[in-house]
Amino acid sequence: MNIIEIHVEGGILFMGILFFLLIGVIATSVLVIKNKADQPKAKKWLKISQEIALFALVFGILGQLVGLVGAFQAIEQVGEVSQALLAGGLKVSSYTTLYGFFIFLLAKLFKIGFQFTRK
Template structure:
């Protein structure tokens, strides 16, 4: 199911997002275990989470441009085909937003438990 969605959303954008999610989870766990480098880890997690959301929206824009080119060359398009294309174009930004929220939640927890 997960890999079907990754392929459906465009492997060029979805698989890097999947690896970014894994990297982000590893960094959050590492930050919990390493107490001394909290500021560096928080900054890195923040940057990677922001990259994920921007990468997802970049995938959507490129996908929509391709879809609009296809619609322009094809002519009339059914509502079902348009809805399917919009769904596919929305998968990468939704996944990017999910990754961003995971990163932000990790930052919130790390900041909360950080000892000054």
């Protein structure tokens, strides 16, 4: 399974927004590096990067909760479902949370690296 299939299977709305949040974290991280000499400006961009990353984490969890509610509604309508079908639904609902965590960890690693290299 490639990354595009995961984006589609995880829900194009939530995964698409998370992708743009990833681009935002990368862009603000580049601005931190670009403005490294100007500490106040670099700190401002670093804070924005961290806020975007935190939003991505929470948004990923929201995506999972929305997916779970939809899955539980479908199970309620159908009645009994197999364990394999339930496990597959839980796996798919976890994609947004994993993506949000990935974005969050990437931004945190960048922050640690930036603080380690600065004077």
